Amino acid sequence: MSSWFILFYEFFKIGLFSVGGGLATLPFLYRLADKYDWFNYGMVADMVAISESTPGPLGVNMATYTGFQFGGPLGSVIATVALVVPSVIIIIIVSKFLQRFRNNSHVEDVFYLLRPGVTGLIGAAGFSVILSALFHVKKITDISYENFLGLVGVKECILFVCMLFLTNKFKKHPVFYIAIGAALGIIFAF
Amino acid sequence: MKELWQLFITFCKIGGFTFGGGYAMLPMLQREVVDKRGWASEDEILDYFAIGQCTPGIIFVNTATFVGYKKKGVLGGIAATVGSIFPSVIIVMTIAAVLNNFAELPIVQHAFGAIRVVVGVLIVNAVVGMWKKSVVDKFCAVIAVIAFLLSAILSISPIWIVLGAALLGVALPVVKGAWSR
Numbered sequence: 001m002s003s004w005f006i007l008f009y010e011f012f013k014i015g016l017f018s019v020g021g022g023l024a025t026l027p028f029l030y031r032l033a034d035k036y037d038w039f040n041y042g043m044v045a046d047m048v049a050i051s052e053s054t055p056g057p058l059g060v061n062m063a064t065y066t067g068f069q070f071g072g073p074l075g076s077v078i079a080t081v082a083l084v085v086p087s088v089i090i091i092i093i094v095s096k097f098l099q100r101f102r103n104n105s106h107v108e109d110v111f112y113l114l115r116p117g118v119t120g121l122i123g124a125a126g127f128s129v130i131l132s133a134l135f136h137v138k139k140i141t142d143i144s145y146e147n148f149l150g151l152v153g154v155k156e157c158i159l160f161v162c163m164l165f166l167t168n169k170f171k172k173h174p175v176f177y178i179a180i181g182a183a184l185g186i187i188f189a190f
Numbered sequence: 191m192k193e194l195w196q197l198f199i200t201f202c203k204i205g206g207f208t209f210g211g212g213y214a215m216l217p218m219l220q221r222e223v224v225d226k227r228g229w230a231s232e233d234e235i236l237d238y239f240a241i242g243q244c245t246p247g248i249i250f251v252n253t254a255t256f257v258g259y260k261k262k263g264v265l266g267g268i269a270a271t272v273g274s275i276f277p278s279v280i281i282v283m284t285i286a287a288v289l290n291n292f293a294e295l296p297i298v299q300h301a302f303g304a305i306r307v308v309v310g311v312l313i314v315n316a317v318v319g320m321w322k323k324s325v326v327d328k329f330c331a332v333i334a335v336i337a338f339l340l341s342a343i344l345s346i347s348p349i350w351i352v353l354g355a356a357l358l359g360v361a362l363p364v365v366k367g368a369w370s371r
Contacts (some may be wrong), residue, residue, distance in 0.1 A: 017349045019246050023316055027341060027348040034345065045306040050285055052312065056205050056278030057215075059248040064279045068286035076283045080275055087247025088271050091255040092264060094245060098237070110359035111244050113333050115324030117355030119317060120337025126313035127342050133306035140343070156307050163311040175209065177308050185304025186297055 004078055007070050010036075011063055011082035018059065020118045023048075025059040025083075027121040029066065030128050038070050041132040048129075049181075052174045059083065134160060155188055193262050198273035200227060201254045206277030215250045229261050250274060329369055333358070 010032060018024040029044050039047075051061035060080055067079025131137055135151045143151060159181070167177055184190075200222050208215045216239065223229050230238070235253070242252030251274050258270025292298050325331050333355060340346040358365055 013349065016246050017352050019352060020243065020320075023313065026313070031347055042302075042306060045309045046302050048309045048313070049302070049305045050282065050289070052209075052309075054278065054281050054285060055207055055209055056275070056281070057248045057250045060205075060251065060275045060278045061282045064282040065286050068283055069290075072287075073283055076279055076286070080279050084247060084251050084271055084275060087245060087252050088255050088267060090245050090247070091242070091252050092259050092267055094241060095256060095259050098241070106360060107244065109362035110356050112326075112362065113330070113355045113359040114244075114352065115320070116330040116334035117337040117351055119320040119324050120334040120339075121341050121348050121351055122313065122320065123317045123334070123338045124341035126310060126317055127338075129306065129313055130310040133303075133310045139345075156303075159304060159307045160311060163308055164314065167311055167315055173209065174312050177312065178305055181304040181308035182301040185301040188300075188304075189296075190300050190303030190307075 004071070004074075006036075007067065007075060008078050008082040011067070011079045012086060014063070015083040016086040019114060023058065023122045023125070024118055025062055026125040029062060030125050032066070039066065041128055041138055043069065045129045045133060049178050053178055130160070153190075155190060159184065159190075194265060194269040196227070197258045197261060197266055197270040198276075201258075201270045201273030202276050205250070205274045206281075215253075219250075219253065223257055229257050234260075329366070 014025055014028040018028055026044070026048070029047070030041065033039055033041055033044055047062050047065045048058070050065055051058045054061055060083065063079040063083040064076045067075035067077070069075070070079065127140075128138070131140065131143075134153050134156045135143060136153065137143055137151060163177060163181070204215060204218045204222055208218050216235075219235055220232060224232050224235060235257075238253045238256040239249060242249040242256070245252055251271055254270040254274035255267045259267035262269070289298070321334065325334055337351050337355065340351055341348060
């Protein structure tokens, strides 16, 4: 299989299975970081930051950025197109049965459980981001009782707690906090 | 042809000027698609948004496909969709190209070291928000925790977890009966 085809195939799958918008593509990107050496866990967090700071939907931005890391501009285009092809096909089909789809009790039942499931998945992706940002490890099993103190980043933990407080106290746009983070990171040499 | 171009350019504009996606796009969609072009009514846009949320893919892109398809069939759907992703692709590609050249600089690495922490916080906040909206009872809470554990500890593919949750939903009447017993 050509590697371009693999890139298309992986993003097609993401487009087909990421439901719920926003961060829904995130768990799949972590999966890709596990499966291939296109990028590592830290870079997934960088992608989120870049996607939050540029116009356009997060999922599209993440696909473009990931595709670029894989293979430059052509990679960007292939990944992004692959991401939207499944949903274009599905929406065109759904358009024909709009009313029936809207009032279908099965659809409601599916989403009653799918939403919490996706919440758990994104929670797991967030957990990976935090592990890699605060402890510089990939899995919780990489941390043991003995190496805990050596791994934990003190500056990172302080920043984490402060930001958790600030973001909930002042509801500003994420770009604002990302910019503050960048400045603090440079000043205190993270 | 002119209408296809209009669909492309309108969704280009919306995609290029809104940050964050999702509901942040709604006011701009209403102004451009409902008020200016009259391609859809306000109720239709809200319907598209609601359905876009429960079909796979990006909500804004799904909404673009809906509007384009309604206006000009399959070609219209494609024109609007391509328009909706076009600005992001160009902007993000440019940033990626620039960043890759500077990624090794200590100053960039320090900045991203802290940015990763901030991203962790942003995701925690997003998950808390999603939890409040989607976890409406104990049963949902169990599903969310199981999905978290399967993914975080056992590294099960998200595809299986999404499919599993959806299938449980299909069998919901049976599942709920067993749960309450």
